[in-house]
Amino acid sequence: MSYKVKLPTFEGPFDLLVYLIEDAQMSIYDIQVSTITSQYLDYIDSMNEMNFNLSSEFMLLAAELIEIKSKMMLPKSDLDSDLLKVEDPRSDLVERLLAYKRCKHYSQLLKECQEDMEGVFEKPQEDISCYLDNPDEYLSLDIKEFAKAFSLFLHKKQKIEETARHYTMVERERETMENRMAYIRTAFEREEKSGNYEISIRDLVPNARDRFDVVVTFVSVLQMMRYRYLDATQRVTYGEITVKKGKKSFDEAPMEVLTDDQ
DSSP: OOOOOBOSSOBSHHHHHHHHHHHTTOOTTSOOHHHHHHHHHHHHHHHHHTTOOOOHHHHHHHHHHHHHHHHHHSOOOOSOTTTOOOOOTTHHHHHHHHHHHHHHHHHHHHHHHHHHHTTOOOOOOOOOHHHHHSOOOOOOOOHHHHHHHHHHHHHHHHHHHHHHHHOOOOOOOOOOHHHHHHHHHHHHHHHHHTTOOEEEGGGGOSOTTOHHHHHHHHHHHHHHHHTTSEEEEESSTTOOEEEEEOSSOGGGSOGGGGGTTO
């Protein structure tokens, strides 16, 4: 049983042979066997020198090329070509090369299809027989019942519109980093009056239940630490973070300067 050997550039002997033919810009129907055989054998020798373990397929094709080359070197008959038709010794090799190129082309198409289908997800089929098997149902109403139902529908629609005019959905404005930095500055000024120069970062979050407020406070403290307006200390992992004033004073630059690069 033969096995497939993948070389640094070629996968099998026919891949190498097709490369040599295309590199020499030869027609596959008119192969210069002498030139191709020499190049093929040179490549085999170079692989042997590099201690590559070549499969028997490479050696078998080399033998076939040498055989074809020897047949091509035999003198041709002087008889009339119309009376004696001699088969080209390259014909069988040409057919095999064409079949190899077709297989390689189709394998490349299949590989591209596989790559395309890897990004496709299909929805499984659902059973909708319960909707198809049941017949349509029709309501049996006279004109008075229909008018009564339509009047009830208009009444409900009017009540909904009246309710919507009296109530408006209001979304709470999200806090900005500039406002939170101003809030932190005010908090430090207030604490300093009572002799407290360190504040827990938890006390700088107005609404600890709002995750957005927690994130805005944390990012604002990091930004102020970056410009040395604040210093932070955490004595143990996952422990309490305390914040105090840094080397720079809050009066050295307005708060909006801190977010110019945001």
